[in-house]
Amino acid sequence: MVSTTMRVEDQPDLPGAARHTFPHDLDVAALEPSPVKAAAVDFSFYYGSFHALKRVNLPIQEKRVTALIGPSGCGKSTLLRSFNRMHDLYSGNRYEGDIRLYPDNTNILDPRVDPIEVRMRIGMVFQKPNPFPKSIYENVAYGLRLRGERNRSTLDERVEEALKGAALWDEVKDRLQAQATALSGGQQQRLCIARCLATDPEILLFDEPTSALDPIATGSIEELIHQLRARVTILIVTHNMQQAARVSDYTAYMYLGELIEYGQTNQVFLRPQKQATEDYITGRFG
Amino acid sequence: MQQPQLVAIRTIIKSNKRWDLLFGVAGFVALMIGVLTFAALFAQMAYNGWERLTPEFFTNFPSRRAPQAGILSAWVGSLLVMLVTALAAVPLGVAAGTYLEEYAPKNLITDIIEINVTNLAGVPSIVYGLLALGIFVYAFGLGQSILSAGLTLALLILPIVIVATRESIRAIPQHIREGAYGLGATRWQVTRDHIVPYSMPGIMTGVIIGMSRAIGETAPIITIGALTFIAFLPPSPVTPEFPWISFEWLKSGFTVMPIQMFNWTSRPEEAFQQNAAAAGFILVLMTVAMNAIAIWIRYRLRKNIKW
Numbered sequence: 001m002v003s004t005t006m007r008v009e010d011q012p013d014l015p016g017a018a019r020h021t022f023p024h025d026l027d028v029a030a031l032e033p034s035p036v037k038a039a040a041v042d043f044s045f046y047y048g049s050f051h052a053l054k055r056v057n058l059p060i061q062e063k064r065v066t067a068l069i070g071p072s073g074c075g076k077s078t079l080l081r082s083f084n085r086m087h088d089l090y091s092g093n094r095y096e097g098d099i100r101l102y103p104d105n106t107n108i109l110d111p112r113v114d115p116i117e118v119r120m121r122i123g124m125v126f127q128k129p130n131p132f133p134k135s136i137y138e139n140v141a142y143g144l145r146l147r148g149e150r151n152r153s154t155l156d157e158r159v160e161e162a163l164k165g166a167a168l169w170d171e172v173k174d175r176l177q178a179q180a181t182a183l184s185g186g187q188q189q190r191l192c193i194a195r196c197l198a199t200d201p202e203i204l205l206f207d208e209p210t211s212a213l214d215p216i217a218t219g220s221i222e223e224l225i226h227q228l229r230a231r232v233t234i235l236i237v238t239h240n241m242q243q244a245a246r247v248s249d250y251t252a253y254m255y256l257g258e259l260i261e262y263g264q265t266n267q268v269f270l271r272p273q274k275q276a277t278e279d280y281i282t283g284r285f286g
Numbered sequence: 287m288q289q290p291q292l293v294a295i296r297t298i299i300k301s302n303k304r305w306d307l308l309f310g311v312a313g314f315v316a317l318m319i320g321v322l323t324f325a326a327l328f329a330q331m332a333y334n335g336w337e338r339l340t341p342e343f344f345t346n347f348p349s350r351r352a353p354q355a356g357i358l359s360a361w362v363g364s365l366l367v368m369l370v371t372a373l374a375a376v377p378l379g380v381a382a383g384t385y386l387e388e389y390a391p392k393n394l395i396t397d398i399i400e401i402n403v404t405n406l407a408g409v410p411s412i413v414y415g416l417l418a419l420g421i422f423v424y425a426f427g428l429g430q431s432i433l434s435a436g437l438t439l440a441l442l443i444l445p446i447v448i449v450a451t452r453e454s455i456r457a458i459p460q461h462i463r464e465g466a467y468g469l470g471a472t473r474w475q476v477t478r479d480h481i482v483p484y485s486m487p488g489i490m491t492g493v494i495i496g497m498s499r500a501i502g503e504t505a506p507i508i509t510i511g512a513l514t515f516i517a518f519l520p521p522s523p524v525t526p527e528f529p530w531i532s533f534e535w536l537k538s539g540f541t542v543m544p545i546q547m548f549n550w551t552s553r554p555e556e557a558f559q560q561n562a563a564a565a566g567f568i569l570v571l572m573t574v575a576m577n578a579i580a581i582w583i584r585y586r587l588r589k590n591i592k593w
Contacts, residue, residue: 084468086464086467086468089463089464089467091391091392116470116471116472117470119467119468119469119470120469120470123468123469124464124468126461126464126465126468127461128461130459130461130462130464130465130593131465132462132465132466132480133462133484133590133591133592133593142466142469142479143469143470146469146470146471146475147470179590181590181592181593192465195465195469196468196469199469199470
């Protein structure tokens with residue numbers, strides 16, 4: 001098995017001149033270098049005795065979209081869920097190594113770090129849209145309420161801002177008190193994104209956010225992710241390679257719990273360094 | 287397909303379908319045995335008690351003269367005992383069920399507790415009566431009161447409430463929990479803001495099913511010493527002087543509908559049998575009404591909860 005040991009220190013150098021012609025409509029700013037927002041450092045994860053992630057080293061660039069791709073069971077969702085300590089909810093799970101958050105250089109896996117603090121800093125959007133069976137307004141306001149916000153006008157303002165940020169405001173501004181579950185699947189997913197945005201997370205995690213949606217709703221979510229990268233660091237798991245190519249600036253290919261290859265998306269897709277990556281993205285395997 | 291083959295297939299289908307018909311008939315008969323038996327009992331009771339169903343029947347105390355006897359002390363007693371039962375069983379049962387589902391670590395001890403809670407629902411009610419006689423009536427000195435009876439019945443329906451709570455909590459999809467935890471909620475915030483509200487329809491249904499069992503219970507109430515003949519009402523919970531609310535009624539002696547019924551059925555006179563039938567009719571109506579309320583609450587609350 002091929003294994004990369006890309007260190008945080010030697011994150012890929014991205015000189016504009018060496019840029020590959022990219023077939024998609026990609027924002028040029030994506031290719032400007034940006035600081036590292038977070039990084040998995042020699043990170044291993046165990047479900048009981050099952051060694052699900054093996055010494056993964058992965059930098060996450062600030063205000064960029066990083067995609068995690070790989071066949072089912074490769075550990076991409078496991079890795080994503082480690083970033084907000086979702087695994088703490090279930091017993092028998094164990095982390096090893098670090099996931100560091102910058103610039104404060106906190107190891108969010110440290111047992112002394114409260115997972116609730118981590119989740120307040122890092123938001124997550126799930127595979128299946130999971131709005132609470134409450135009103136649209138209450139869904140978006142919930143994260144603020146958890147942070148003790150009681151002021152009605154502040155709440156109103158932040159809810160509107162978040163819904164605008166998630167490109168949902170125009171569709172729901174006249175029915176904020178309506179049940180969130182009455183929205184369409186794509187609207188529900190954008191509502192879940194708004195719910196995260198309301199509290200200004202440092203990183204937004206997306207776990208296959210469009211796998212339960214139709215192609216049109218998928219398009220609007222992708223468009224939204226593209227807009228959001230200006231304000232938040234994004235890590236997205238997708239099983240759809242075209243989606244990874246469309247929305248991400250960096251791509252990490254994983255297989256059987258190991259990070260096989262990481263690099264700029266155009267480089268990973270057009271000039272993969274590893275045979276395994278090439279086999280996967282060309283469809284010969286996976 | 288050849289004609290002989292078709293004929294052969296049709297014969298087989300025909301013989302196979304005989305079992306369809308047979309089970310259809312057997313199932314219908316089985317259903318009717320249940321439904322008609324109950325309908326006949328209920329009709330008989332209504333017919334026998336019909337003459338006694340006057341407004342005075344509800345406003346009179348029991349009496350040695352059957353035509354003057356009423357169920358005032360019984361229905362008031364039943365109502366007050368049910369009130370105590372609900373106030374005790376709902377918070378205890380919901381808290382216990384929620385703890386088991388959301389907080390308790392999954393280990394051998396919780397497994398044992400879980401199995402036992404489920405089994406408690408099957409313990410004969412007289413056993414609860416004996417337990418309550420020892421604990422509530424004597425050890426706690428609550429006496430043969432409405433409070434003792436309410437707490438006894440609360441104990442009796444507690445397993446039903448716990449099981450209903452756990453089942454409706456388990457019906458909440460995990461991704462809803464993760465959504466709340468993902469925003470930085472603590473376990474208590476998830477429980478208070480999501481788990482309990484979303485499981486409320488199921489919990490209320492369980493509570494009312496438990497209550498409609500409790501309202502008909504006789505054995506444990508007799509065991510703790512409810513009176514069978516009672517011609518007074520418990521003190522009013524509202525008083526004319528400060529502090530306007532009184533809890534004296536909790537300590538009062540009482541009787542309940544099934545005991546009143548039992549008392550009348552054990553009399554030899556025909557007229558008292560009529561009273562018993564009338565009281566039975568009212569008791570069934572009370573149970574049906576409670577179930578109707580359960581269905582209505584479930585419908586109202588569930589309308590807004592879907593995943």
